[in-house]
Amino acid sequence: MKPRVICHTFTSIDGRIKQTIWGLTDPAKYFEEPAAQIKADAWLVGRVTMQEFSSKKKHKFRPASGKDIRKDFVALQTSNTYAVVIDPSGKCEWDGNMVSTEHVIEVLTEKVSNGYLGHLRENNVSYIFGGKKELDLALVLEKLNKLFRISTVRIDGGGHVNGAFLKAGLIDEISVVLAPIADGTIHSLVAFEAEEGYGKRKATHLKLKSLKKIYDDFLWIRYDVVKPQTPFLNAPARKKAAAKKK
Ligand SMILES: NC(=O)c1ccc[n+]([C@@H]2O[C@H](COP(=O)([O-])OP(=O)(O)OC[C@H]3O[C@@H](n4cnc5c(N)ncnc54)[C@H](OP(=O)(O)O)[C@@H]3O)[C@@H](O)[C@H]2O)c1
Structure with a gap:
């Protein structure tokens, strides 16, 4: 059985995840406190x-x-x-x-x-x-x-691991804490580092689940991933599908 996968991330309004120039006094709390409210094993x-x-x-x-x-x-x-x-x-x-x-x-x-x-x-x-x-x-x-x-996994980053699970179509829910910050650093890590350039891959669509104002100017947004993406196949079924493709 595939566990439920919730990806939790803390970003600037331009999706960047490194807090190097954000000047927050206790940056960990904005990630950790909402994360603690997401039930996961x-x-x-x-x-x-x-x-x-x-x-x-x-x-x-x-x-x-x-x-x-x-x-x-x-x-x-x-x-x-x-x-x-x-x-x-x-x-x-x-x-x-x-x-x-x-x-x-x-x-x-x-x-x-x-x-x-x-x-x-x-x-x-x-x-x-x-x-x-x-x-x-x-x-x-x-x-x-x-x-x-x-039975439930919370993916806590960074950008490459988030991107790998997104690209594989394995994420069920995305939880974003949006800081009231515009970062603007070119080539800095973003929440999902899935692929260079535009290939055949399609972006993932989301449905708003909840939206909460926290710590005055921050937003905590939770989305369900819109399915169907590729349906989840177990190992033998994946093997069979791969053989069929050849
Ligand atoms: N704001 C936030 O929400 C948040 C959360 C977490 C982290 N961060 C920040 O993000 C930064 C790190 O992010 P990152 O994207 O550089 O690194 P990362 O996602 O933490 O780790 C990337 C590494 O994990 C391995 N990996 C991940 N997916 C893989 C896959 N599908 N197949 C094989 N290997 C895989 C690779 O290791 P190898 O290189 O060993 O092959 C890869 O280089 C840090 O600065 C951290 O503080 C921010």
Whole structure:
């Protein structure tokens, strides 16, 4: 089963997400406080965003062995809420297996070394494989549901991970906190970094779900993604559809 996917983002009125020149005294609260009101079993971020929370140390990896080392690993842990990172090459390092109150799940490709897997095992960090060299994000969602019983995921950015899930048609709802700020920095990150230029892809249409004025001049807007996009197919059905296309 595919979990429900809600993408939560904090942007300027021109869709930019880096707060470098915004001059806000407590920028985290505008993202975190509305996010806390969205019920979810997990939050999910890209590798760049997670490196703000993971270890800053460079660890020495001791390669792990054993027949199960390159299989999905569900670590023994006590939390039933999760911090998921899309980290295809295994760049986040860990001193433990929690971020705040959430248990860490690394989403990897098979490119990662046994040394890195040993590092995750040593820290009791869970991991799943989402593809050989590239990630199948639909498969990743299926595994999060099947192995960890995650039924709602909140995607918390940054722009590239948001864009990847948008492009894959896997987002059900978008939650935007709109700051009363016009940023204007050319080439700065925006909420959805899906694709360069205009190709065959069509933009995603949304339906307004709720609109709230918060912190005086900010807006919190929630949209449902208008379906049908490509209907969600499970792994065998995706294989069958791909074979049919050839
Ligand atoms: N305002 C907000 O709402 C908000 C929220 C979160 C973050 N941020 C800010 O956004 C910035 C980071 O955003 P970002 O777009 O640069 O990075 P990001 O989305 O956090 O992470 C991007 C990285 O994640 C991996 N990744 C994501 N999707 C993938 C896919 N489909 N397949 C393979 N790998 C994938 C790749 O890692 P590899 O490079 O290792 O391959 C990619 O480079 C930070 O400045 C952060 O503070 C803002």
